[in-house]
Amino acid sequence: MFRNQYDTDVTTWSPQGRLFQVEYAMEAVKQGSAAIGLRSKTHVVLASVNKAQSELSSHQKKIFKVDHHIGVAIAGLTADGRVLSRYMRSECINYSYTYESPLPVGRLVVQLADKAQVCTQRSWKRPYGVGLLVAGLDESGAHLYYNCPSGNYFEYQAFAIGSRSQAAKTYMERRFEGFVSSTREDLLKDALFALRETLQGEKLKSSICTVAVVGVGEEFHILDNETVQGLIDAFEIVGEETPAPEEAAPAADEPAAPDQGAPADEGAAPMDI
Amino acid sequence: MKQQSNWSPYDNNGGTCVAIAGADYCVIAADTRMSTGYSILTRDYSKICQLAEKSVMASSGFQADVRALQKVLAARHLIYQHQHNKQMSCPAMAQLLSNTLYYKRFFPYYAFNVLGGLDNEGKGCVFTYDAVGSYERVGYSSQGSGSTLIMPFLDNQLKSPSPLLLSAQDAVTPLSELEAIDLVKTCFASATERDIYTGDKLEIVVLNADGIRREHMELRKD
Numbered sequence: 001m002f003r004n005q006y007d008t009d010v011t012t013w014s015p016q017g018r019l020f021q022v023e024y025a026m027e028a029v030k031q032g033s034a035a036i037g038l039r040s041k042t043h044v045v046l047a048s049v050n051k052a053q054s055e056l057s058s059h060q061k062k063i064f065k066v067d068h069h070i071g072v073a074i075a076g077l078t079a080d081g082r083v084l085s086r087y088m089r090s091e092c093i094n095y096s097y098t099y100e101s102p103l104p105v106g107r108l109v110v111q112l113a114d115k116a117q118v119c120t121q122r123s124w125k126r127p128y129g130v131g132l133l134v135a136g137l138d139e140s141g142a143h144l145y146y147n148c149p150s151g152n153y154f155e156y157q158a159f160a161i162g163s164r165s166q167a168a169k170t171y172m173e174r175r176f177e178g179f180v181s182s183t184r185e186d187l188l189k190d191a192l193f194a195l196r197e198t199l200q201g202e203k204l205k206s207s208i209c210t211v212a213v214v215g216v217g218e219e220f221h222i223l224d225n226e227t228v229q230g231l232i233d234a235f236e237i238v239g240e241e242t243p244a245p246e247e248a249a250p251a252a253d254e255p256a257a258p259d260q261g262a263p264a265d266e267g268a269a270p271m272d273i
Numbered sequence: 274m275k276q277q278s279n280w281s282p283y284d285n286n287g288g289t290c291v292a293i294a295g296a297d298y299c300v301i302a303a304d305t306r307m308s309t310g311y312s313i314l315t316r317d318y319s320k321i322c323q324l325a326e327k328s329v330m331a332s333s334g335f336q337a338d339v340r341a342l343q344k345v346l347a348a349r350h351l352i353y354q355h356q357h358n359k360q361m362s363c364p365a366m367a368q369l370l371s372n373t374l375y376y377k378r379f380f381p382y383y384a385f386n387v388l389g390g391l392d393n394e395g396k397g398c399v400f401t402y403d404a405v406g407s408y409e410r411v412g413y414s415s416q417g418s419g420s421t422l423i424m425p426f427l428d429n430q431l432k433s434p435s436p437l438l439l440s441a442q443d444a445v446t447p448l449s450e451l452e453a454i455d456l457v458k459t460c461f462a463s464a465t466e467r468d469i470y471t472g473d474k475l476e477i478v479v480l481n482a483d484g485i486r487r488e489h490m491e492l493r494k495d
Contacts, residue, residue: 065355089351089355093351097348
């Protein structure tokens with residue numbers, strides 16, 4: 001993407017019918033550290049890589065519990081993510097208060113998407129610079145959604161966002177058809193393996209990743225470090241060698257995990273999927 | 274003659290609540306009768322609500338307001354958990370309840386509450402309230418239609434002889450958990466005899482280091 005004369009305001013269209021500010025916001029998501037999600041019929045797992053500003057600081061929180069049955073992993077401007085998580089929590093609490101039942105995941109993501117869309121059509125606002133992987137369980141089953149700064153949202157069997165997410169997507173694309181009947185343990189294993197793909201050879205330890213689960217009879221919760229390290233050791237993930245995955249050109253023809261990052265010269269604007 | 278308003282937004286559904294604090298436990302109890310006027314609406318309505326891991330509230334008065342109050346506190350507790358990543362302590366919940374009640378100072382929750390639980394040190398604590406949020410930590414308390422019958426009896430059994438010897442704040446009863454439960458059962462059996470709004474069934478909740486436990490006892494149904 002290059003600078004052009006149509007990219008100053010979010011309310012300016014380009015002659016090709018694109019809103020560059022919104023696309024730039026989606027670039028911000030790609031710069032954030034990786035977050036992945038996968039689901040089976042009964043469980044959804046979220047995992048993220050913890051990036052710390054420096055060795056001295058703590059890492060940023062990227063996975064948030066939104067309600068007993070919903071959690072979210074973010075990539076991009078984490079401050080925007082924090083604010084949106086607060087909004088989601090508030091919506092869940094208000095819905096529960098009024099209807100004495102949990103907010104269906106599909107409703108929440110629509111509200112979130114509408115909120116994001118507003119910022120793409122106001123000259124005094126800017127789009128949220130964060131992508132959200134929303135994992136939740138409701139009466140209609142287990143769900144994983146991706147919410148985009150553009151105001152679009154999609155449901156996925158498995159997805160990855162953030163830097164080097166293509167590596168995780170490639171890993172999951174080969175296996176996603178089996179996820180729907182995976183056990184909880186297999187889902188966790190695949191999540192950790194997929195996460196490892198994004199590390200490009202760096203050793204996978206519980207100190208650099210966060211894993212969270214929600215499932216039938218299991219409230220959304222973030223697994224503690226010992227549990228995650230136990231899983232890493234049990235699956236012998238550290239010991240295995242992976243062939244360095246190639247950052248392939250966006251696989252626009254793959255229906256399973258559509259890539260949002262089509263470069264400008266490929267023609268199709270990312271939001272048109 | 275100017276017409277006076279004869280509609281009231283409030284009703285009194287009757288009932289009695291009691292709570293007693295022990296050294297490492299707390300007993301909270303309430304009857305399960307819900308009335309209106311001289312009629313019984315139901316014999317099996319719980320006035321007790323667990324607000325947090327170590328906080329249990331029992332409320333008598335207008336049950337619609339009680340239910341609304343319970344919902345507001347539950348929602349606020351969820352927000353607290355999101356922000357602090359832990360449960361609210363009983364003293365914190367006590368302050369929240371007071372603030373919530375005073376917030377509606379000019380259209381109050383018609384709820385007479387007694388909050389029981391374990392404090393940060395694991396000791397039993399009881400907080401007693403009026404309808405607009407004035408509260409105090411005590412060793413024991415009762416609220417509701419039978420409180421005038423029960424409170425003097427609890428004073429007789431549990432009150433320290435002088436505040437100079439033992440202040441009300443520290444007045445956790447030296448009774449054991451089983452003795453306290455027995456005392457509560459005695460209180461309600463007596464109150465049921467003379468208070469028409471108390472009876473049917475007694476619900477007892479016990480909070481201690483092992484967690485939470487519930488008990489029931491039948492009361493006179495007349």
